Amino acid sequence: MDNVFYTLHDFFFHTESITYLLIVPVLVGITLFWKFLAEKEDE
Amino acid sequence: MYENDSTDEKSWITPFNVVAGLIVVIGLVITILRFTGGLATVTNLSDYNPWGIWIGFDLLVGVALAAGGYVTSAAVYIFGMKRYHSAVRPAILTGFLGYALVVLALHYDVGRPWRLPYPFIVQQGTTSVLFEVAACVALYLAVLFIEFSPAAMEWLGIKRARNLVDKLTLLLTILGVVLSTMHQSSLGALFLIAPSKLHPLWYSPFLPIYFFITSIIAGLSMVILESTLSYRYLKHKMDEVYLKEKNDVTLGFGKAASFVLAGYFIIKFFGLSSGNDWRYLGTGYGIWYLVELFGFVALPCVLYAVGVREKNLVLIKWTSVLAVLGIVVNRFNVCLIAFNWHLPSSERYVPHWLEIGISIFIVTLGILAFRFIVTRMPILYTHTDYKDSH
Numbered sequence: 001m002d003n004v005f006y007t008l009h010d011f012f013f014h015t016e017s018i019t020y021l022l023i024v025p026v027l028v029g030i031t032l033f034w035k036f037l038a039e040k041e042d043e
Numbered sequence: 044m045y046e047n048d049s050t051d052e053k054s055w056i057t058p059f060n061v062v063a064g065l066i067v068v069i070g071l072v073i074t075i076l077r078f079t080g081g082l083a084t085v086t087n088l089s090d091y092n093p094w095g096i097w098i099g100f101d102l103l104v105g106v107a108l109a110a111g112g113y114v115t116s117a118a119v120y121i122f123g124m125k126r127y128h129s130a131v132r133p134a135i136l137t138g139f140l141g142y143a144l145v146v147l148a149l150h151y152d153v154g155r156p157w158r159l160p161y162p163f164i165v166q167q168g169t170t171s172v173l174f175e176v177a178a179c180v181a182l183y184l185a186v187l188f189i190e191f192s193p194a195a196m197e198w199l200g201i202k203r204a205r206n207l208v209d210k211l212t213l214l215l216t217i218l219g220v221v222l223s224t225m226h227q228s229s230l231g232a233l234f235l236i237a238p239s240k241l242h243p244l245w246y247s248p249f250l251p252i253y254f255f256i257t258s259i260i261a262g263l264s265m266v267i268l269e270s271t272l273s274y275r276y277l278k279h280k281m282d283e284v285y286l287k288e289k290n291d292v293t294l295g296f297g298k299a300a301s302f303v304l305a306g307y308f309i310i311k312f313f314g315l316s317s318g319n320d321w322r323y324l325g326t327g328y329g330i331w332y333l334v335e336l337f338g339f340v341a342l343p344c345v346l347y348a349v350g351v352r353e354k355n356l357v358l359i360k361w362t363s364v365l366a367v368l369g370i371v372v373n374r375f376n377v378c379l380i381a382f383n384w385h386l387p388s389s390e391r392y393v394p395h396w397l398e399i400g401i402s403i404f405i406v407t408l409g410i411l412a413f414r415f416i417v418t419r420m421p422i423l424y425t426h427t428d429y430k431d432s433h
Binding site for chain 1: 318348351
């Protein structure tokens with residue numbers, strides 16, 4: 001986390017990489033959360 | 044059966060009236076001090092800290108909590124969720140009073156309040172975000188007044204004008220959503236100008252989006268809370284339709300609030316990630332940030348979800364209190380606690396007790412106005428002449 005960034009490209013490469021990795025569990029998580037929220041209503 | 048007559052034979056001397064009366068008297072005394080002695084007499088504001096709790100609480104929290112008006116009318120008139128129709132009038136009234144009190148609070152906060160109309164008639168300053176906020180708040184207050192006016196006109200028996208305004212409902216709703224989207228987000232955009240003053244955990248290019256999304260959460264939660272308090276204290280003013288739809292409103296709005304809170308929780312993490320601010324989480328401010336994120340965002344999100352799943356109305360109602368508190372904490376963090384975080388403690392802002400007094404006075408005025416209107420006008424019931432108009 002304490003990386004030193006010498007260029008704006010380095011900074012964006014680092015932060016965007018982490019963001020893209022976060023997107024995967026987020027998409028799975030929000031789908032499961034919606035199912036949890038709406039499941040009983042559908043029944 | 045509800046009672047829609049305005050004559051009340053009960054004694055005026057009740058604990059509520061006595062406390063409210065005392066607050067109003069003290070508030071009026073502080074008002075005289077403020078407008079005769081100036082800001083320095085009643086506030087701890089300074090050049091370092093020009094925005095105190097009159098902006099942090101009365102304006103930022105006030106505007107967010109008044110979002111129930113546009114959220115409810117959009118749900119009913121734009122998205123066609125007619126089953127929530129009975130929630131529209133109380134939500135519009137709360138929004139109208141909220142915005143009216145925001146403008147009243149601004150008169151206390153600005154140095155020369157008589158210059159408040161200047162942005163419209165003297166210096167437009169169209170490049171300023173604050174100009175956009177001022178224009179939207181002024182226009183939206185007018186929209187809310189027109190949206191609220193049918194209830195007053197039904198009470199006063201002005202039928203033709205009432206029917207004319209009723210025809211404008213969809214147009215007013217669209218205007219309300221557009222204006223709210225603009226100024227709710229712009230209130231967050233105001234802080235984009237101060238990246239060196241706001242702590243990095245709270246500063247983000249996404250601030251306008253955060254403010255807009257949290258306004259939806261605040262609006263949904265306030266409708267639930269307001270409906271709960273109305274049922275507790277003004278049940279006798281509610282008709283069968285309101286009482287029948289009340290639980291549906293609580294469940295539906297709780298579900299929506301839960302999902303929006305989940306989305307907000309996620310984009311807060313994206314904000315952390317895009318700013319590479321992870322390292323601050325281990326500091327004192329970081330712990331407070333996590334308290335806000337998990338205690339006032341993730342927790343109400345889960346509690347709302349469990350409440351909706353189990354149809355536990357009590358849990359949803361208590362969660363609305365937590366969510367509203369979360370909005371207060373968030374706005375305080377952005378405007379006061381994480382603002383000027385680099386200054387030594389001697390230079391930090393702590394509100395003067397008279398500032399807190401004015402905020403309590405303004406909230407009390409809102410509660411009194413709400414009670415005055417709801418006990419007289421058809422807000423929680425449909426007027427007998429207009430039973431078939433919805």
